[in-house]
Amino acid sequence: MHSELNKLTIADAAAMLRKGEVTSLELTRACLDRIKAIEPRLNAFITVCENEAIEQAHAADQRLKSGDAPALCGIPLGIKDIYATKGVLTTCASRILGNFVPPFDATVIAKLRAEGAVFVGKTNMDEFAMGSSTENSAFGPTLNPHDLERVAGGSSGGSAAAVAAHECLGSLGTDTGGSIREPASFCGVVGIKPTYSRVSRYGVIAYASSLDQVGPFAKSVRDAAIILRTLAGKDPNDSTCSARAVPDYEQALTGDVKGLRIGVPKEYFVEGMQPEVEKSVRAAIKNFESLGATTVEVSLPHSSYAIAAYYLVATAEASANLARYDGIRYGLRVKAEDHIDLYNQTRAEGFGAEVKRRIMLGTFALSAGYYDAYYLKGQKVRTLIRRDFDRAFEKCDLIVTPVAPTTAFKLGEKMNDPLTMYLPDIFTISVNLAGLPGMSMPCGYDENNLPIGVQLIGPPFSEEAILRAGDALERMGTFAPRGIAV
Amino acid sequence: MNIEAYEAIIGLEVHTHLLTLSKLFCGCSTRFGAGPNANVCPRCMGMPGVLPVLNRRVVELAIRTGLATHCTIAPYSIFDRKSYFYPDLPKGYQITQYETPICKGGYIDLPSDGDGQPRRIRLTRIHIEEDAGKNIHAAGASLIDFNRSGVPLIEIVSEPDLRSSADAGAYLRQLRAILRYVDASDGKMEEGSFRCDCNVSVRKRGATEFGTRTEIKNLNSFRFVENAIDHEVARQIEILEAGGRVPQETLLWDPARNETRLMRSKEYANDYRYFPEPDLPPLIVEDAMVEQIRATMPELPADRRARYVRELSLTDYEAGVLTSDRDVADYFEATLPGLKNRKAAANWVMTEVLRVVRESGKSINDAAPLAAEIGALLRMVEDQKISFNAAKTAFAAMVKSGKSADTTVAELGLAQVSDESAIAAACEKIIAAEPAKLAEYRAGRDKLFGFFVGQVMKAMGGKANPKVINDILKQKLAG
Ligand SMILES: [Zn+2]
Secondary structure, three states: HHHHHHHHHHHHHHHHHHHHOOHHHHHHHHHHHHHHHHHHHHHOOEEHHEEEEEEHHHHHHHHHHHOOOOOOOOOEEEEEEOEEEEEEEOOOOOHHOOOOOOOOOOOHHHHHHHHEEEEEEEEEOOOHOOOOOOOOOOOOOOOOOOOEEEEOOOOOOOHHEEEEEOOOOOEEEEEEEOOOHHHHHHHOEEEOOOOOEEEOOOOOOOOOOOEEEEEEOOOOOOHHHHHHHHEOOOOOOOOOOOOOOOOOOOOOOOOOOOOOOEEEEEOOOOOOOOOHHHHHHHHHHHHHHHOOOEEEEOHHHHHHHHHHHHHHHHHHHHHHHHHHHHOOOOOOOOOOOOOOHHHHHHHHHHHHHHHHHHHHHHHHHHHHOHHHHHHHHHHHHHHHHHHHHHHHHHHOOEEEEEEEOOOOOOOOOOOOHHHHHHOOOOOOOOHHHOOEEEEEEEEEEEOOOOOOEOOOOOOOOOOOHHHHHHHHHHHOOOOOOOOOOO | HHHHEEEEEEEEEEEEEEEOOEOOOOOEOOOOOOOOOOOOOOOOOOOOOOOOOOOOHHHHHHHHHHHHHHEEEEEOOOOOOOOOOOOOOOOOOEOOOOOOOOEOOOOOEOOOOOOOOEEEEEEEEEEEEOOOOEEEEEEEEEEEEEOOOOOOEEEEEEOOOOOOHHHHHHHHHHHHHHHHHHHOOOOHHOOOEEEEEEEEEEEEOOOOOOOOOOOEEEEOOOOHHHHHHHHHHHHHHHHHOOOOOOOOEEEEEEEOEEEEEEOOOOHHHOOOOOOOOOOOOOEOOOHHHHHHHHHHOOOHHHHHHHHHHHHHOHHHHHHHHHHOOOOHHHHHHOOOOOOHHHHHHHHHHHHHHHHHOOOOOOOOHHOOHHHHHHHHHHHHHHHHOOHHHHHHHHHHHHHHHOOHHHHHHHHOOOOOOOOOHHHHHHHHHEEEEEEEEHHHOOOOOOOOHHHHHHHHHHHHHOOOHHHHHHHHHHHHHHH
């Protein structure tokens, strides 16, 4: 029994903690043991916080005994290494931050700490969240727990793999163009990218500020709702964060989707998709119909411009966001003749190839004479894409699509071709450009036993509806999780 | 070289710190003079993950400045990122307003210089931005103090309406006066809270097209601004006279050598790549907020100047001197109650009081006696209780002792004697003692009158009322 504690859902573990059937220390040890056993093969973590986690577990057990413990008290979580964690190494998977220990906590970390959550470690990712496979990490790739020859997806691949491999009960990722939903799909877990502004970004190392959003990975839709409930809400430290009241997302899980209108965008079911992916997603739609939902075809005509617009806007913002890594105040510093040389050499050595590629692209998109043709054009496309969704949501409540055109690909398969590497995000990027909430959840397997994900997209602040629908689909049990390879 | 054939075209960009307690985007103190890197936090150090949160007081002070300079206040403005690498710029970009400044248009009226006409200098814009830190180059090392990083600034950009270094000086003085009147800035150049970039070009008089301009960066004293402009205008005319062309350049003023030098290309070869700051929502200013601020605006220098000319019959020049500093104007006005001769009070403040202030290096309220006591002193002169010279003596003593006018005049025995019988007695005594001079006077040497006045005054220890002496002497000498 002890060795299986790490396989619990958060909802079950929380109930057992309250009944005294298990302690946080036992849960935490189970996770740490699991980490010790499989990390050498999986590489889902950059930093494992064994001592800190045990200390936090002790404190959580005290609090649980007092009878006044919030939902996540004592629950072991993994944290993407993009979140500033006070006193704990925070690298963003980059050499340039290889020695960076922040003096402050990200807002969501502070919130989780206040609830008594346990942080087992900082998870691996694509450097500065740039990538779709977690192969662009300065600390080596994270492998897919379902097949160690394949990628975990990116950029939050470590967080997705850690949950799938039961190294923690839930985790945090960030999603700029699909960085939560795609690895969730590849690893067979649930991942939510909330509405832009729903969750504070303070203390989250920025990739593209107008697209980045914080969200959880979990083993069930209910668990995702429980974590999101804690993360969401106004933050005086983030001026872009919404003041709108946070609903109790767990309470929203009624199982009732009767009358729900599901939109199916014709542009998202195209040639070249892996047939099993289309089959599983269509089956999920049929399942919704069997629960009393109706389907309607919708159109998102500007979808084909989404990737181009995304790479202009995101890289432009990234080029400025990453300018602070100059070797002057923290992180890597390479010895040099003068300050200009110091920047050049520190950045040349500190950043990986993909990060450099995107900084250059963004710098170009913002340069004098090109701003109108690139950055501004990208922003205009963004407006058109948002309008597409507005129009679609006049006809439906939620939109259902695939998450990625394929299941997890093999390591190195796309590394030499950056352009094909950008393709896994084609179904997720529009959601970031439009600032909408989207969730990825498992809906089947391909013939190699690799998980397939389905994406539920809603209008702004419709997280309750998305979670309710996802939970109803999950309850049908038609998608039974299978064992993993490690 | 015919300098007179040319006309200088000058525009100024002034950066001034706003008088807030905390920085533009974080809660750190803005206090000047703290130890190196004492006033910093993750936010103003640009640590990974931090986000800016706008200080609303900055917006208020920018609006106050805008209203004081007749600007239009933008109901909607945004912040932009301006990218460049510099060691003291922690984020690698500066948050500033670019396309949509909070204040647009507007103007500043300069007081006439002596007999000239008052002139209107148009403003292009006023926008909000954050300051950078400060590099300190010590022996063999470069150090950075980030206390100034994130301190709120406004940049006030003028149209190229200035024509001489004197114009530039007058404009800067007037602008600083306005900023101090509305409590937006202390305008302390020596602390770097008021700095100026000058755009300078020259053209042949009568020409309508502008010449190529150069920019002189980061001047932090009125004198440097004036010297740098004079030098730059002469340099450009020399180039043009020699048949050359002025290259468009960014220059630094070297006050030690009294010359401009070219900034190294590495320091200014920049494409700033402005784009809207995604971490800050647009700045919305409601009409109600503007009206609320307008209701709290003090009387401004130009209005006060006009009032002094209108109501106190001062010249525009005098009014300009007295209103250039709000404290001086307040001091001047506090001397006035009960005084008939406003002009005398104005002269007294402009000469005696400001001389003491200048020599002390302190503010007027610290250096000069209470304005009410100066008023009392001047009233005594007006009432002929003391002489003008006695007032000067009393003033000097009051500066040192801080005592009241009454006490000082009494202690120093400066009160004038107007007692006619005492004066008559003294007159008789002098006339009796100088029979020869009397005879000469009576024979028609009128000039000797002054001699008798002097002798009587001397006999009375300088305290006699000269008017009374005059009247009595005239009678007595006439026989
Ligand atoms: Zn600060």
